[in-house]
Amino acid sequence: MSRTGLFSRAGLAVAGCVTLLLGLSGCFTERQNEGAKLYATHCASCHGDQGQGLERLIPAVAKTDYIALHRAELPCIVRKGMKGPLTVNGIAYNQVMPGHEDLTDSQITNLLNFLQTNWGNTNQPYTIREASELLGRCNGSDGQ
Template sequence: MRLGGRTAGLCYALAAGTIGVLSLSGCFTERQNEGAQLYTTHCASCHGDQGQGLERLIPPVAGTDYVARHRAELPCLIRKGLKGPLVVNGVEYNQVMPGHEDLTDSQITNLLNFLQTNWGNQNQPYTIREASELLGRCNGSDGQ
């Protein structure tokens, strides 16, 4: 069946639009899961695959008061690490946490948003602007 010029053009435009939307949805899906992937790569070996921590050695990140109460410090904690004691859910921990200088501001934002909204944590997600501004306080923002 032969299509007229106008109809054929419309069909090509719709097909191109559909392909474009499918391509974009793949990008968003990948970025949407980035926080979980980053957690698995950079955090799970210490904090556990479900954020449960390790006894009284390494604090949990699942269902913790610390994630909610220390929102402003969390971006720098991920970028620069932590030395010294902290209290999570009433338990004191005092281990060294390495920093992750290799992560971009965007990756830190996605990682934090994964923590903020999973495993019983029901906190407000970060915007990239907020995370970058907070990282600026510890000279940790890379502007990306």
């Protein structure tokens, strides 16, 4: 084999690897901001575009103790909703929050991870397995 043939094969191999990696990164980047997009679609109209809540009517999700203190309940709250009193950052609330049965376990995980790590919240992200197991407690896991 000639020296130029060797180099052209190596070049093709490198180009193939680069194309593969770019294709894979496209798969991951499509979901990279999914949590923020899901929040904007399903939560922002009530909890605010920056998670600030609405006065003493709807609790904030930014800089909140509730997200850290109620980690195990959050997946079911997103899936099934909730009603009744709760306290967030020392303020009492008593409104109905609708559930989001249309979201998959994976989407709930991404949404909650967005909340766990943004707007002053510095909590541990969920794994899909953890979120699905927690959703199983309220018969809310769809296995997706």
